[in-house]
Amino acid sequence: MQTTIMADYGDRKIKDAQMRASINQKLVETGEKERLKELLRNKLIESGWRDELKAHCKEVVRRKGLEHVTVDDLVAEITPKGRELVPDEVKRELLHRIRAFLAQQSNI
Amino acid sequence: MSLSGCPHVAAFKKSKGTKPFRIIQAFFVSCSSVENVKRKARAGSCHVCQQCNQRLHACLTCVFFGCYTMGHIQDHARSTKHNLAVDMTHGTVFCVPCGDYVYDSEFEQISQEERLNCSKFHGSSVQGFSAWEATGYEIELLRRNPTRKKVSGSSTIGLRGLINLGNTCFMNCIVQALTHTPLLRDFFLSDKHHCENERSRDNCLVCEMTRVFQEFYSGIRSVHIPYRLLHLVWTHARHLAGYEQQDAHEFFIAALDVLHRHCKGHNGASGNNPNHCNCIIDQIFTGGLQSDVTCQACKGISTTVDPFWDISLDLGPSSSSNSAPLPVPIIVPTPLPDFSLDSNSSGSSTSSSSLHNGDSGLMSPPGFDDVPHSLDDCLRRFTRPEYLGSSAKIKCSVCQNYQESTKQLTMKTLPLVACFHLKRFEHSSRFRKKISTFISFPHELDMTPYMSTHRRANGLSHHPRSNRTTTSDNQYSLFAVVNHHGSLEAGHYTCYVRQHQDQWFKCDDALITKASVHDVLQSEGYLLFYHKRILEYE
Numbered sequence: 001m002q003t004t005i006m007a008d009y010g011d012r013k014i015k016d017a018q019m020r021a022s023i024n025q026k027l028v029e030t031g032e033k034e035r036l037k038e039l040l041r042n043k044l045i046e047s048g049w050r051d052e053l054k055a056h057c058k059e060v061v062r063r064k065g066l067e068h069v070t071v072d073d074l075v076a077e078i079t080p081k082g083r084e085l086v087p088d089e090v091k092r093e094l095l096h097r098i099r100a101f102l103a104q105q106s107n108i
Numbered sequence: 109m110s111l112s113g114c115p116h117v118a119a120f121k122k123s124k125g126t127k128p129f130r131i132i133q134a135f136f137v138s139c140s141s142v143e144n145v146k147r148k149a150r151a152g153s154c155h156v157c158q159q160c161n162q163r164l165h166a167c168l169t170c171v172f173f174g175c176y177t178m179g180h181i182q183d184h185a186r187s188t189k190h191n192l193a194v195d196m197t198h199g200t201v202f203c204v205p206c207g208d209y210v211y212d213s214e215f216e217q218i219s220q221e222e223r224l225n226c227s228k229f230h231g232s233s234v235q236g237f238s239a240w241e242a243t244g245y246e247i248e249l250l251r252r253n254p255t256r257k258k259v260s261g262s263s264t265i266g267l268r269g270l271i272n273l274g275n276t277c278f279m280n281c282i283v284q285a286l287t288h289t290p291l292l293r294d295f296f297l298s299d300k301h302h303c304e305n306e307r308s309r310d311n312c313l314v315c316e317m318t319r320v321f322q323e324f325y326s327g328i329r330s331v332h333i334p335y336r337l338l339h340l341v342w343t344h345a346r347h348l349a350g351y352e353q354q355d356a357h358e359f360f361i362a363a364l365d366v367l368h369r370h371c372k373g374h375n376g377a378s379g380n381n382p383n384h385c386n387c388i389i390d391q392i393f394t395g396g397l398q399s400d401v402t403c404q405a406c407k408g409i410s411t412t413v414d415p416f417w418d419i420s421l422d423l424g425p426s427s428s429s430n431s432a433p434l435p436v437p438i439i440v441p442t443p444l445p446d447f448s449l450d451s452n453s454s455g456s457s458t459s460s461s462s463l464h465n466g467d468s469g470l471m472s473p474p475g476f477d478d479v480p481h482s483l484d485d486c487l488r489r490f491t492r493p494e495y496l497g498s499s500a501k502i503k504c505s506v507c508q509n510y511q512e513s514t515k516q517l518t519m520k521t522l523p524l525v526a527c528f529h530l531k532r533f534e535h536s537s538r539f540r541k542k543i544s545t546f547i548s549f550p551h552e553l554d555m556t557p558y559m560s561t562h563r564r565a566n567g568l569s570h571h572p573r574s575n576r577t578t579t580s581d582n583q584y585s586l587f588a589v590v591n592h593h594g595s596l597e598a599g600h601y602t603c604y605v606r607q608h609q610d611q612w613f614k615c616d617d618a619l620i621t622k623a624s625v626h627d628v629l630q631s632e633g634y635l636l637f638y639h640k641r642i643l644e645y646e
Contacts, residue, residue, distance in 0.1 A: 071209045
């Protein structure tokens with residue numbers, strides 16, 4: 001019993017990964033990914049997210065010293081805050097766009 | 109992290125140049141052709157684990173893709189001594205021995221070029237946002253002026269009283285409104301005015317406004333004495349000279365006019381077309397007013413669009429003007445003989461009943477009792493069709509006859525800053541009086557109902573509501589209100605201005621006091637200034 005559940009779970013994981021890969025491929029192929037990136041970039045700038053996060057990064061760099069901070073350190077430190085600060089409106093719009101795109105794609 | 113790259117980058121560029129980097133950029137980061145996009149979609153996954161969303165990097169030395177989060181690209185680099193890898197999403201270069209991303213100006217340049225090609229290829233209309241980068245000159249300036257000021261939410265920077273130089277409150281209140289217009293402030297504080305005429309610089313109102321803005325935002329809190337400004341206004345707008353009381357609205361329009369004329373000097377190229385000027389005043393304050401004159405005989409519409417800087421709104425009962433609101437009979441029975449001449453109807457099936465429905469809804473809304481009580485009422489009245497009267501026959505451009513007609517004004521294009529002038533001063537041949545009735549106005553204003561597109565759709569098509577879109581494009585926020593106190597003969601002007609999103613202050617010449625939104629919205633507004641909430645990219 002235990003093993004079959006595990007097998008199912010493993011199965012699903014593989015299927016999910018395949019699905020993710022084929023969605024990604026479609027997004028890249030059609031150029032939709034670039035457009036979404038552009039949209040997201042602009043929305044984040046407009047909402048002030050970028051400025052806020054930039055200020056936060058500067059703070060981290062100042063605290064640690066320019067020579068002692070790597071991009072990875074910075075990413076690790078600001079990611080939680082960065083995620084939290086993304087306005088719900090931006091998330092909603094992106095989600096909406098992605099949904100609409102997937103609805104158009106019949107062969108995934 | 110260093111801006112001058114690292115020894116590994118230098119060594120790489122020495123032996124292989126920048127070509128490999130450009131190839132990876134063009135083929136796998138910022139694709140600008142159909143084949144490249146297809147290739148990226150097909151091949152863009154880790155050579156070790158086949159995943160595509162774990163921060164994929166491409167080796168700069170050989171053909172290898174590996175993900176960063178799982179350590180596959182790092183493993184590859186260590187085993188092959190291929191030190192550098194390119195992030196396939198952002199195009200940045202990671203140096204494995206240094207353990208960090210490195211910035212090289214040549215690489216940055218290439219990646220920017222390719223990104224531009226890519227956005228052109230994908231046909232994005234906007235060039236996107238590019239951050240400000242300080243030029244050498246600006247860096248030098250910043251170095252020489254090390255004092256920094258941080259503007260916090262409680263800062264009073266930008267608030268300064270103005271001395272009354274003898275009945276000059278009409279000017280002071282407008283100066284307060286102008287200095288708190290965000291776009292105008294940004295223009296003047298960033299020194300965007302380049303005065304062409306060296307000799308007449310003392311005579312240029314734009315130069316003087318630059319000085320006024322810099323005074324206002326210098327952080328000094330003492331009162332400012334605008335004598336130079338007043339002098340310039342006197343010299344350039346002679347009808348305002350002297351120590352008499354003047355109308356703030358008249359001053360506002362005169363000030364814009366002089367500023368606009370003084371801007372022209374250096375915007376040369378656009379000077380030859382009076383209707384299309386690119387000066388800062390026109391960029392901010394100019395909107396387009398559409399006037400549709402409808403011939404009552406053939407229903408043909410002739411349309412003109414005129415620029416405007418402000419909208420003057422009547423407050424009295426409309427019977428006092430000679431253009432009465434349309435009584436219903438005018439639109440009714442006359443069977444329309446010539447459908448083909450109706451240039452604007454959406455099809456020949458336009459029946460008189462559908463026209464009737466649309467029009468009557470527009471002209472006499474139920475319960476509309478002639479005297480406006482709100483800005484909304486005023487605007488509705490401003491944009492409704494008006495019967496021009498039987499004595500004012502106009503030559504119809506469609507049927508070429510002098511006919512009775514109706515005229516409707518709507519907003520073709522909206523300005524970035526909309527100024528509404530509530531006509532509280534009535535001057536007629538028989539009497540002069542001030543209308544002091546309270547006119548309510550909103551904090552946030554939606555201009556969509558007064559747009560030409562909306563009005564036309566509403567009045568003339570079969571499906572009036574179908575194409576109504578509530579976009580955020582036509583949303584405005586109140587940021588300044590000029591008030592007049594007293595009577596026609598002796599009065600005083602004050603101004604409410606908004607600071608830091610939601611703080612309001614009352615400017616009464618030299619005196620500035622805190623105010624609440626409630627105070628502002630309950631005041632007897634004379635001039636209302638609204639700022640567009642969302643600005644488009646240029």
